Amino acid sequence: MDFAQFQQAPVSVPTEHHSHGNRWDPYVDNGGTSLAIAGEDFVVVASDTRQSNGYSINSRYSPKAFELSNGSVLATTGYHADALKLVEHIEQRAQLYFHKHDRAMNVSAMAQMLSGILYSKRFFPYYVFPILSGLDAKGKGAVYTYDPVGNMERVNYQAYGSASALVQPFLDSQVGFKNQRNADPSRLLERPQAVKLAIDAFTGATERDIHTGDWLDLFIIDQDGIHQTKRELKHD
Amino acid sequence: MTSIGTGYDLSVSTYSPDGRIFQVEYAQKAVDNSGTAIGLRVKDGVVLAVEKIKHSRLLVPESNRRIMTAAKHVGIVSAGWMSDTRHLVKRAREESRNYHDTYKRDVPAKILAERMGMYKQVYTLYSAVRPFGVGTIMASYDADGPQLYMVEPSGQYFGYHGCAAGKGKQVAKTEIEKLKLSEMTVREAIKEAARIIYSAHDETKDKLFELELSWVCEESGRKHQRVPKELIEEAIQYAERALDEDDDEMDDDEE
Numbered sequence: 087m088d089f090a091q092f093q094q095a096p097v098s099v100p101t102e103h104h105s106h107g108n109r110w111d112p113y114v115d116n117g118g119t120s121l122a123i124a125g126e127d128f129v130v131v132a133s134d135t136r137q138s139n140g141y142s143i144n145s146r147y148s149p150k151a152f153e154l155s156n157g158s159v160l161a162t163t164g165y166h167a168d169a170l171k172l173v174e175h176i177e178q179r180a181q182l183y184f185h186k187h188d189r190a191m192n193v194s195a196m197a198q199m200l201s202g203i204l205y206s207k208r209f210f211p212y213y214v215f216p217i218l219s220g221l222d223a224k225g226k227g228a229v230y231t232y233d234p235v236g237n238m239e240r241v242n243y244q245a246y247g248s249a250s251a252l253v254q255p256f257l258d259s260q261v262g263f264k265n266q267r268n269a270d271p272s273r274l275l276e277r278p279q280a281v282k283l284a285i286d287a288f289t290g291a292t293e294r295d296i297h298t299g300d301w302l303d304l305f306i307i308d309q310d311g312i313h314q315t316k317r318e319l320k321h322d
Numbered sequence: 323m324t325s326i327g328t329g330y331d332l333s334v335s336t337y338s339p340d341g342r343i344f345q346v347e348y349a350q351k352a353v354d355n356s357g358t359a360i361g362l363r364v365k366d367g368v369v370l371a372v373e374k375i376k377h378s379r380l381l382v383p384e385s386n387r388r389i390m391t392a393a394k395h396v397g398i399v400s401a402g403w404m405s406d407t408r409h410l411v412k413r414a415r416e417e418s419r420n421y422h423d424t425y426k427r428d429v430p431a432k433i434l435a436e437r438m439g440m441y442k443q444v445y446t447l448y449s450a451v452r453p454f455g456v457g458t459i460m461a462s463y464d465a466d467g468p469q470l471y472m473v474e475p476s477g478q479y480f481g482y483h484g485c486a487a488g489k490g491k492q493v494a495k496t497e498i499e500k501l502k503l504s505e506m507t508v509r510e511a512i513k514e515a516a517r518i519i520y521s522a523h524d525e526t527k528d529k530l531f532e533l534e535l536s537w538v539c540e541e542s543g544r545k546h547q548r549v550p551k552e553l554i555e556e557a558i559q560y561a562e563r564a565l566d567e568d569d570d571e572m573d574d575d576e577e
Binding site: 183186187191192194195197198199202 | 423424425426427430433436
């Protein structure tokens, strides 16, 4: 008997993401890239603004880096719906903290709190890769990087998102001076240099990654506050 | 205001017709019957002192401490039920630790005081439990400087420059009010605290007592710790001398 007649190949479109065959997936990857670079007394945060789903574009301008009420910036990649909810939650906690303590949360406290918030959904995670940036208690640039369930590390620079494989090695080389003889790996960049590298990272990423492009939201955090600019990227 | 609340005092979930909850007031009585505890917040730190009444000569000196540490920078002295006190300090330790795990910084005094207040308040809601018969005096040195809070059995709490609880609280409060706390240093405050405890102590009622002194200040690196032995001895001498002078004064007045 030919049993092959009982076997049917599951129908699936090759570009769309379904785990476990045809089952509904609660998560969607909205693409895009984010990065942050810490300096001696500033942080540069950059995120593109294209929001996509598979080969389709949902929006050319959907910001994924958010300014928080305590003066820090949260850059996200991954599932934008979860990113929005996460930011909402963090901001609520930041405001509760402010009213209870009569002062804004500092970055290290928020960083630790964010780790806990992410882990609290360990068994149905926020599909978000957050990068939290701000100035630490000494005024130095601080960048905290997380995985979706809250593993936290303070670093000098980080890139996440669909073009992270292109951008992170570039930052390792030009910001971290990795694998370079006679280079000082602990040297932090000057502000103009950091901004230039951030922009160049994105123009490069936009060329090769289909999910990255349209516009770039650039944040510079320093003692005077947060300065935000918008730059155009290729729309193709 | 002492009055019995016949009929309305059987459970903490019952108000009296004039809006009082008698069980909470009775809990306060338990605090009032304990050895005097005081806290003094001064320029560069906070001092805690307590009259530890001993019921037997067989007790090992310096055991059964009434002053406990809730966090590196927080000390607590209590008046009232000692068994309740241990439970509350355990809770304060957990709250401090939990805060630190969440925000990676030392718990501010007012946050910890609020948590203790809210915790005690819960036990005033249900008839299945009783309120804590403890007055909690909390000394702390955090980012906002030295601070002193007292949490009552009802859960109510206030920040103080100086506070007292227990048997001799009236005498103690009168003495504390005479002091210029904001201009004092902890070294001066230790001596005054000892003097006040000694003067609030009633020789006729409780013969045996031991003075416990602790501080959290600049000198201690903002850590809560027992006052060094030599300083305690100095303070006790100061206190005893002051008592003798008072006695001499009283004799003079009689003449």
